[in-house]
Amino acid sequence: MHSRAAILWETGQPWSVEDVDLDPPKEQEVLVRMVASGLCHSDDHGRTGDMPMVLPVVGGHEGSGVVEEVGPGVTTLHPGDHVVTSYIPSCGRCPACSTGHQNLCDLGRFLMTGKMIVDGGRRVHARGTEVSTMSLLGTFAEHAVVHEASLVKIDDDIPLDLAALVGCGVTTGWGSAVYVGKVRPGEVVVVVGVGGLGIAAVQGARLAGADQIIAVDPVAFKRETALKLGATDTAESMEQAKELVVERTRGRLADVAILTVGVAHGDMIAPFLALVAKNGRAVVTAITPHTERTVEIPLMEFTLWQKQLLGNTFGAANPRADIPMLLRLWQHGHLDLESMVTTRYPLTEVNTGYADLLSGRNIRGLLVHGS
Ligand SMILES: NC(=O)c1ccc[n+]([C@@H]2O[C@H](COP(=O)([O-])OP(=O)(O)OC[C@H]3O[C@@H](n4cnc5c(N)ncnc54)[C@H](O)[C@@H]3O)[C@@H](O)[C@H]2O)c1
């Protein structure tokens, strides 16, 4: 079938919105009519080359839509079902899935290959060539053919545009605080970087019962939004946050710090780790350019203060349980998704959306297909 999608042909180039041809869904695959897609910073890492991607590639991994057609052997989804994409598939059977770590599912190994799980092929074609898809999804498109392991069914009465956000940013940011950081009632939390992930981390920390939440961002509008959604204080830099947290905790420092800046660098880790107390948890959620391999930290303090420096994929969440759970929290008024969406764009404006992300104008930009 014919559709339209935003393709990256070469590193450093803008996204190109153009006509594509889609193969029908093969075994265990599903054709989804996309409704919305969040603009996550990770797609931009692919565009700049900070994160390797198989080019050409259809962008987008934080999406929502309606099932149009299912391939042979699909029993869990039917035409008409509303779905959210999970940027890591979960098979439900591998050691990780079956021990409650779906974010680490063995199927994750296919994501960087750009090849479909079932047969190693590709389903998108443009300009006479095969095109891969970001996270084997490619949500910057009017339609996508994806494996059923990458789709989570949601209730029909949840607005599909807001639901898209839970496909990556909300779940990862929330889980950074609640699952990886293990924020407990009364704790002091610092969130560094208030984009889509950071604002979800602030909300996660609030709902986990944090006493003080310090949101750090150089952009005033981000700090103001953080205060509305649960932050108790703000700072413009990690250095300023350190002074504040020293003052507020009488020198004890924070229990948890979460790094959700747009692009992380090795030299951010020392000041970041300096924010946490003895036994503190420092959660690195932001992505570093893959060529950067070096971190300098005061190792003696790291050891003797028993600090924990924690990596994080998808907020250590279980997408099949956590995506519906987070949407229930929204339904019941505990999680604010509306305030996360600063600007909506049609697919053709995807580059404007990323320019707005990079200039600090959006908490989250949202592509709404067909708008
Ligand atoms: N680990 C994972 O599973 C996972 C999943 C999704 C995204 N990510 C990564 O998380 C990061 C955040 O993503 P996003 O979409 O929220 O990005 P974003 O660009 O929307 O937000 C980043 C925010 O950080 C702020 N910032 C930049 N430099 C800063 C600094 N030195 N101190 C404080 N704030 C600073 C920016 O002003 C912006 O508000 C990205 O690196 C993204 O690739 C990781």
Ligand SMILES: [Zn+2]
């Ligand atoms: Zn993402």
Ligand SMILES: [Zn+2]
């Ligand atoms: Zn699995």
